[in-house]
Amino acid sequence: MAVMATPVSYTREQILDAAMEAVHEHWRSATVAQVSAKLGAPSGSIYHRFRSRDVLFVSAWVRSIKRFHRELEQIGTADPVEAITKTALLIPRFCRAHPLDARMMTAYRYSDLMKDPHPDLLPELTNLNDPVRETIDRLTLARYGRVTPQGLAIVALACRETPIGLIRPMIGDEIPLWIDEAVRAASTAIAQLPDA
Amino acid sequence: MAVMATPVSYTREQILDAAMEAVHEHWRSATVAQVSAKLGAPSGSIYHRFRSRDVLFVSAWVRSIKRFHRELEQIGTADPVEAITKTALLIPRFCRAHPLDARMMTAYRYSDLMKDPHPDLLPELTNLNDPVRETIDRLTLARYGRVTPQGLAIVALACRETPIGLIRPMIGDEIPLWIDEAVRAASTAIAQLPDA
């Protein structure tokens, strides 16, 4: 049977929340000391749950990415171009609803993290991008009837790079509603390119 | 009359070049020690010309921004939508021709730097964005016949945010040519939005 020992004062989730706030304020130069100040906890309590500063902040990043992935599951493929555009429009919506997660997501890039991943993070990182990859695969097949590198690239630009690019400079401030019109226009235009 | 004293071993430009290389490798966490290693010079020689680490790296950033501005001057306004798209296409071209400058430009944001600018940098920073502002003003007037906040926002999205957003994830690697088709499609689509 489990031994309870002392009650937990600072849960993993609370620590990640504080880390997210610190990143919101200081971005990549956030420190463990800032997190511990926000939490009102000594740094030891943080290092008790996270092996290093990197593991802490990357774990927070992974959590935000996974929150975003939960939004991806609700798009059909009846009209392919429409589906691509709808997927693109999820991004401004998500950033408005979860501004701290949005900012957190800008702090690291998957490709950088995979260059020399910490063993503690490997299991979480390995298949992290699968939901996005699957969505783009599915939309590509619906749009072009086949899956080619070129087709994938176009769909990824239309439903991911474009909205992220348009919104990125505004992350941290409020994201105006008229951005959505621009996202819709740009995404639709790219989705209409041929899979040459 | 000027006294020449000892000949200069490390010019301002050479130091900025080394700083740009360091930023290319380590981005915002580049250090003065890395720059001095690249240059084969002691840190004192760097601090002799730049008052602080910040002044050094921001000066390098300013230099890259100004290099980009030199590209802006060659776009007409005969067909407004076409002119906006052409301006957008300058960005992938510039990033391919000057990859180190492109990466340098991603290291800071004008708005962040202006929050608490170092006195040494103020004169250079104050009017830094004027060329871009003027270009966008000019394109907005050509496109809509008047200059409104909404119109400016649309044109800025079409000729600046969109291409930067599409290219940003690739900065550091080679930027494929087919990106230009996507930039053209997205930029043209946004430029066709009405100034509602």
Next chain:
DNA sequence: ACTCATCTAGAGACGCCTCTCTAGAGATAT
């Protein structure tokens, strides 16, 4: 009561980085 395990708590070692400071080298003018 006592054992065992988990967690809190915080002092401080250690390393890296920025920046200062001083000695002196090289070039020119007198």
Next chain:
DNA sequence: ATATCTCTAGAGAGGCGTCTCTAGATGAGT
């Protein structure tokens, strides 16, 4: 030769941030 100025050169002070380590608090099982 001497004075004077600019720049190089590099040692090291000082600050900040990460991370370690140990002491002890807490509560469940026996």
